Structures are given as structure tokens and as C-alpha cells.
Amino acid sequence: METSTSVCSVAVSEDGQNVFTKEDFKGPSHAVSLGVFVDEALSFADSHAMPLDAVAVSCGPGSYTGLRIGVSMAKGVCYGRNIPLIGIPTLKVQCVPVLLYHDELPDDALLCPMIDARRMEVYAAVYNRALTPIRDIAADIVDENSYLEYLDRHPVYFFGDGAEKCKVKITHPNAHFIDNIHPLAKMMFPLAEKAIAEKDFKDVAYFEPFYLKEFVASQPKKLL
Numbered sequence: 001m002e003t004s005t006s007v008c009s010v011a012v013s014e015d016g017q018n019v020f021t022k023e024d025f026k027g028p029s030h031a032v033s034l035g036v037f038v039d040e041a042l043s044f045a046d047s048h049a050m051p052l053d054a055v056a057v058s059c060g061p062g063s064y065t066g067l068r069i070g071v072s073m074a075k076g077v078c079y080g081r082n083i084p085l086i087g088i089p090t091l092k093v094q095c096v097p098v099l100l101y102h103d104e105l106p107d108d109a110l111l112c113p114m115i116d117a118r119r120m121e122v123y124a125a126v127y128n129r130a131l132t133p134i135r136d137i138a139a140d141i142v143d144e145n146s147y148l149e150y151l152d153r154h155p156v157y158f159f160g161d162g163a164e165k166c167k168v169k170i171t172h173p174n175a176h177f178i179d180n181i182h183p184l185a186k187m188m189f190p191l192a193e194k195a196i197a198e199k200d201f202k203d204v205a206y207f208e209p210f211y212l213k214e215f216v217a218s219q220p221k222k223l224l
Contacts, residue, residue, distance in 0.1 A: 004062025
């Protein structure tokens, strides 16, 4: 399940292959769409005698409301089916289609997925092609000097709904932008299967998505 941005999506995989997908790109209507999509996905799995091994859900950063809806639904399915829960970072989900469908990436390329925030702010991370974090998730105010420490040494590929507004600021010759990249449930399968192999499951009772509250807590207090 993927509900971290304005796109709502649900998918089912079997042996690493996508066998069911429902997606809504029309805006943040997760409270309406997600329940319908999940019911259809479960009915599909049951009608094809496909026992579910786990539920994977995007765990942020992203929309507070969207993440709450997605994680709550995922927990409900896990409780009802007595199966484990997997949490997948949203920014890593965005990287999957770039790695799968953009063969032109050089070996030393760095990936910088971005989620839009207010004004010139984004939530971003930097990964290499193995999805090893080069820089952890942070809230960035983007200007002409952003990411120079990486751009001076590597080609960096920016994508996600926060990248479009950064084109006017990030003009380094090593900066490349990939359009129309969204975090989608059907792109979570490689990461979810890796989590299953490593038994990287979340505690269904206590798991919460990543709301970037660490950044909020670390910011200096401002009084109006």
C-alpha cells in the first residue's frame, strides 16, 4: 500500500511479479479509495488461492493524513490475517522505477528522491545505485548551493514531486532531472521481498510512520 503523497495505490505480487494493481492519481482521496482498493486486492488474492505472506506499506516521509490512513489499513489487514508488517521508506520506493527503467545511469550515479514541502523546501535523501544511504533523510531548503558536495563528484539524478521546482535552483552540469516519478505500490515489491528475506518486520502494535517529527523537534522555536 502506498499513500504517502497525493497518489493512492495498492498492488499484489506473486513470486516477484505484479499480479494486481489499483491506482488513483486524482488527488488526496485516500480515505475513500484505499479501502476499496484493499478489498479488491484481498478478493483477488483469495479468488486465486494466493496466501498472503506479508503486508508492505510506505512509511514516509510524506503526508501526515495519507500515512496514517495507509499504516492503519495495513495494520488492520495484518491483524486480521495474522501476517507480518513491512515498512518501506517512501524515498526508496521512488528510486525503484529509476533503477529499473533508466539504463543510462552511470555506475557512479547518485539518486536524490524528493518529496515536495512548502515553498523551496523538500524532504530528500541521497542514495547510491545499491540504495545505500549516502545522506539520510533530511528537510532541505533548496538554493543554488544545495547538494554541491555530491554534484562536484558525481552525476546526481533528482526526481519525485519535489524535484520539479528545484530545476530553477539546481543548475550544476552534473544535475539531472527525471520527470513523472511517483511512489507507487507496484514498485515496492523488490524492497518488500528483501525485507522478507532479512525478516525485517515491524511490530504491528507499535509501528508508526515517519512524520519527520525528528526534524520538527530539532528546529529552533519561533514565536510570532
